[in-house]
Amino acid sequence: MWCADQAGPFQTVPHPGRGWRPEGHPARIPHEYVRNGTAKVMTLLRPADGRVRLKGVTSCPSAVLHPWLKQELAAVLGGLPALPPTADRSRAAWERWQAGLKERITLPAELPPLRVLLVLDNLAGHRTPELVLWLFAHGVMPVYTPLGGSWLNMAESIQRILKGRALGGQEPTHPGQIIGWFEAVAARWNADPTPFEWGGRRAARRKRQRDRRHRVGGSGATTRRPVRKRNGYGQRN
Numbered sequence: 306m307w308c309a310d311q312a313g314p315f316q317t318v319p320h321p322g323r324g325w326r327p328e329g330h331p332a333r334i335p336h337e338y339v340r341n342g343t344a345k346v347m348t349l350l351r352p353a354d355g356r357v358r359l360k361g362v363t364s365c366p367s368a369v370l371h372p373w374l375k376q377e378l379a380a381v382l383g384g385l386p387a388l389p390p391t392a393d394r395s396r397a398a399w400e401r402w403q404a405g406l407k408e409r410i411t412l413p414a415e416l417p418p419l420r421v422l423l424v425l426d427n428l429a430g431h432r433t434p435e436l437v438l439w440l441f442a443h444g445v446m447p448v449y450t451p452l453g454g455s456w457l458n459m460a461e462s463i464q465r466i467l468k469g470r471a472l473g474g475q476e477p478t479h480p481g482q483i484i485g486w487f488e489a490v491a492a493r494w495n496a497d498p499t500p501f502e503w504g505g506r507r508a509a510r511r512k513r514q515r516d517r518r519h520r521v522g523g524s525g526a527t528t529r530r531p532v533r534k535r536n537g538y539g540q541r542n
Contacts, residue, residue, distance in 0.1 A: 307351050307378075307421060307423050308351075308423075308458050309347075309374060309425050310460035312346050315343060315346075317342060317477045317478055318476075318477075319476040320472040321474070341478060341479050344362070344481075345364065346362070346487050347370055348467075349381075350459060350463045352501035352503075354498055355498030355499045355500045356495055357494060361483065363480050367430040367433065378421065381421065382421065382443060382445075385421075398418070399416055416441060417441075417443070417444045419444055419446055422448055423440065423448065425449055426458060463494075463501070466494075470494075472486065
């Protein structure tokens, strides 16, 4: 599974950030700046190992995003192990990812083996027939986040991390600096990436439920309230 997203625009303005400063002498950010354009970054994240593919641009229309996305996905597919001759080519492998959706994508009559799941925001540019048919032809199933549910895309997390490392406390003067900083930080991140695991609100609710339970020794049983212990004389503590 890979997650794709775009971040920005990032302006050529002073960006607040953390830093080591003597006590009583906070860092001062100038208020004078010149708006000299903006920059955006296109990201492709593999949560299983944390690797990210990133490219900085000054604008990100579909004419820029789609060629880059195809190029990166082609490289990803080229690095996957070859499928065995008996690989499952049934439509069920594709249709299971549309189960429960109110609006389903019409799948082509002929489909290759499913190779990659691609999580995307539900934008019009991501649903163009030309892009979707290219994804299907290469064994990539697009999985769109619902409206108002961009937080379901884990690429949002890596973008926030890279933004803090690239722009925190910096004062870029032109978009090229922003692009260079982002790409340098992404390269450093890939030298020792951190895998991403899904959390979200549902996981938080389940954790709160587990925290409210009390384990009982001897088995995997739990209770909703602690069991009071008795002392050696049969009296409760």
